[in-house]
Amino acid sequence: MVGSVEVTALTDSEGVFYLHGIPAGTxxxxxxxxxxxxxxxxxxxxxxxxxxxxxxxxxxxISD
Structure with missing residues (x-):
């Protein structure tokens, strides 16, 4: 969540993902x-x- 907005991304075939435009913070x-x-x-x-x-x-x- 960034504020009240849920931010999501899907992985590529190798499991890599990117989230763009996330404001600075922890x-x-x-x-x-x-x-x-x-x-x-x-x-x-x-x-x-x-x-x-x-x-x-x-x-x-990620494991079961």
Missing amino acids: YTLTLTPDPASTFTPLIIENVVVVNGVNTDTGTST
Whole structure:
């Protein structure tokens, strides 16, 4: 959520995603798998976004 707006992105075939236009700040990122899967959402806290800089959250693995 950015304010009251939910921001979403889909991954490409390699699982990479980009969110553009997010205002600077510190966020909690929730990676939500396909609802038909048995996987549990993964929460990444304290993601710092800086204007003009790509934020790399590293590699994350969602598991069941």
